[in-house]
Amino acid sequence: MKNSLEAIQSKKDKAIGLYEDGILNKTDLKDQLEKLDEETRLLDDRIVPIEQKLVQGSKQEISFKMVKRVMNHFEDCYKNSITDEQRKQLLHLLINKITIANDRKIESIQIQMNNEVVRHFTKQGEDKSSSDDDLSSPFSIFINL
Structure with missing residues (x-):
């Protein structure tokens, strides 16, 4: 939709250019601009509600209890993994990004918390701590080292 807005602006610019070159008369320019404005x-009427929903989704709080439960279960799963490949997959599931400084030391680790991570690292049969823990969008934790 944002690309369409940019395309509309481009069409407006072209119409104005045609008017300035004398190819388009004032009435046709006005009609064209009104059509493009509509x-x-x-x-815009379609974009605004979507953006509001995205902003609301990004403000979703995740309880400390849920983060602690996921991290504890991750630790158990990691320790009980038999192969290096299993450990690697667990790390890929939980870690979104690792930033390394110029001196080749780990600067920060970004851990992601989304529905897949929560489902994988919460034990079967445990109740969710709240309805807010059903994550519709990713949540990240930055750990600066």
Whole structure:
């Protein structure tokens, strides 16, 4: 939708250029700009609710209890892994990004908390701590070392 808005702006610029070159008369320019403005309004009406929903989703709180439960279960799973490949897969599931400084030391680790991680690292039969723990969007924790 944002790309469509950019395309509409490009069309407006072209129409103005055609008017300036004398190819398009003032009435046709006005009609074209009104049509493009209406398209812009329709797109904006669709974009605003989506952006609001995204902002609300990103403000979702995750309880400390849920993070602690996931991390404890991750530790158990990691220790009980038989192969290096299993450990590698567990780390890939939990870690989103590792930042390394120029001196080749780990600067920070970004841990992701999303539905897949929560499902994998919470024990079967345990109740969720709250309805907010059903994550619709990823949540990251930065650990600066």
